[in-house]
Amino acid sequence: MGRAVAIIGTGQTKHGRRNDVSYPELVREAVVAALNDAGISLRDIEGVVSGTMPSMMEGVSDTHLYFAEALGSVGKPVLKAETCGSTGQSIAHCGFYWVASGAADIILVVGSEKMFEGDGQATMTTVADPWFTKPFSAGAPMVFTMQSMEWIYRFGISEEKARDAAALISVSNHDNALENPYAHIHMKVTLDEVKNAMIITYPVRLLDVCPSSDGACAIIYASEEKARKICKKPAWIKGLGFRGEEFFYGESNKSIWPSATEAAKEAYRQAGIRDPLKELDVAEVYNPFTYQEMIFYECFGFCPRGEAPDYVLKGTFLKDGQLPCDPSGGTLCTNPIGATGLIRLAEAALQVTGKAGERQIEGARLALSHAMGGIDQFNGITIVGSEL
Amino acid sequence: MAKEKPKEKPREIRTEVFVPYEVAVGPTWSTFFDYLKEERIMGTRCSKCKRIFVPPRTFCPRCFEEMEEWVQVADEGTIETWSYATLKFYAQIPEPPFITVQVRLDGCDTGFLHRIAGFDLKDFEKVNRRVKLGGRVKAVWRKKKEGNINDIDYFKPIK
Ligand SMILES: [Zn+2]
Numbered sequence: 001m002g003r004a005v006a007i008i009g010t011g012q013t014k015h016g017r018r019n020d021v022s023y024p025e026l027v028r029e030a031v032v033a034a035l036n037d038a039g040i041s042l043r044d045i046e047g048v049v050s051g052t053m054p055s056m057m058e059g060v061s062d063t064h065l066y067f068a069e070a071l072g073s074v075g076k077p078v079l080k081a082e083t084c085g086s087t088g089q090s091i092a093h094c095g096f097y098w099v100a101s102g103a104a105d106i107i108l109v110v111g112s113e114k115m116f117e118g119d120g121q122a123t124m125t126t127v128a129d130p131w132f133t134k135p136f137s138a139g140a141p142m143v144f145t146m147q148s149m150e151w152i153y154r155f156g157i158s159e160e161k162a163r164d165a166a167a168l169i170s171v172s173n174h175d176n177a178l179e180n181p182y183a184h185i186h187m188k189v190t191l192d193e194v195k196n197a198m199i200i201t202y203p204v205r206l207l208d209v210c211p212s213s214d215g216a217c218a219i220i221y222a223s224e225e226k227a228r229k230i231c232k233k234p235a236w237i238k239g240l241g242f243r244g245e246e247f248f249y250g251e252s253n254k255s256i257w258p259s260a261t262e263a264a265k266e267a268y269r270q271a272g273i274r275d276p277l278k279e280l281d282v283a284e285v286y287n288p289f290t291y292q293e294m295i296f297y298e299c300f301g302f303c304p305r306g307e308a309p310d311y312v313l314k315g316t317f318l319k320d321g322q323l324p325c326d327p328s329g330g331t332l333c334t335n336p337i338g339a340t341g342l343i344r345l346a347e348a349a350l351q352v353t354g355k356a357g358e359r360q361i362e363g364a365r366l367a368l369s370h371a372m373g374g375i376d377q378f379n380g381i382t383i384v385g386s387e388l
Numbered sequence: 389m390a391k392e393k394p395k396e397k398p399r400e401i402r403t404e405v406f407v408p409y410e411v412a413v414g415p416t417w418s419t420f421f422d423y424l425k426e427e428r429i430m431g432t433r434c435s436k437c438k439r440i441f442v443p444p445r446t447f448c449p450r451c452f453e454e455m456e457e458w459v460q461v462a463d464e465g466t467i468e469t470w471s472y473a474t475l476k477f478y479a480q481i482p483e484p485p486f487i488t489v490q491v492r493l494d495g496c497d498t499g500f501l502h503r504i505a506g507f508d509l510k511d512f513e514k515v516n517r518r519v520k521l522g523g524r525v526k527a528v529w530r531k532k533k534e535g536n537i538n539d540i541d542y543f544k545p546i547k
Contacts, residue, residue, distance in 0.1 A: 121477035138473035150469035250499020
């Protein structure tokens, strides 16, 4: 993994509809928050990594150009990475490698999206190829519903049990978001409301789906030496994994999802984790859809294949359960896509440094963060700990 | 300088970007579409892992070997997964409600994306009784072929 690297500061904007500011102003808001959190100034930053969704989402073809100043990158090297939903983890990994390699000591990473400015589902529809996939595409819900159905079928899960578990995930995420001042959706929902909400793409209903949000997130990495000097309690990077898979959706078994499974395995290997359910204290799983969250639990080894609904219904992943997942309310309640995967990491860092406020899981020392992107082609994971 | 606020709330302007593309289909997919005109679904086989791909691939995504061998697969197969879409998004081609399906065509090693149609799709309950995971479907061909994916009009459920 190279040199030890720590997160010494995080910053988030208030997420939601942010037509009170221009897009660069929104980006700067996250950068300023992260600098303040770290207690350093822009002069200390040696390079910047930035990322958003594909340009189609932004209506501006070169977001790194548009954001150059807001990123604080004037006179500094800039790197942009973009992998759809997993962008937040991709840029987190780019920034990590920059410091781990010894090429820099302090690096700023910024993810952002103004979903209200573009058309999210139009973007999702056009990320597909025009010959084979796009003619049958209906935005993100179609892809993730197909995956949920495949999973339910291949493991012989009863539709009713999966429905009940998905509803509980929606309710608990919404409850958790009430304690997160940055979250977009602050709304109490009931199991019945989730189960009876409008069908988007069967079996997925309206309250099984994340919102579209405007928002930005920034984190600051430092080398071990700098981190110990600057920060009383840094969050140490323990392990990371990222995997891609085939382009065509039907070429891999999405119910066991190779990229998610292998990314987790690699991150666990680096972090020395053998039993994630026992060893992890909290996880920020990228969960734009309730059913998908359960597939991730299985891919990440939180429970055996096909048994996620049972574990969910037992309360394993609730805030007071064995492995609390998404105490922030997760992607289900806040989704500025280019920022979302980085928010997962920022939240994990807040947890292991005891700075998560109302959403703090007491005594959290080891946390997993994750993001997924493409038409299910990409998965990235970063694990942080309170000790090196 | 005092911080000034705009007289009204901050404005939004509406803008649009239109960008035409000419995208190369490449020799393998062009050949696939030629075969569709003859009502044949053809895949390519990897010389290393022996898997047969539909849509065909020029090279195997896992082995990275070139795939030169063409193999005909059946125009019927098993439903691996499906989705019933009720909303119309901007830039979306099919009109809702429609059913996207992943079919494992007989003799093929990958799932193939298309649509299920040919009966009333408006009532979801009826659709849910008729379309089953693991159920069988068969291609319905268009009379007038254009050398694209729509030469297969749709897949229909069969016994
Ligand atoms: Zn092969």
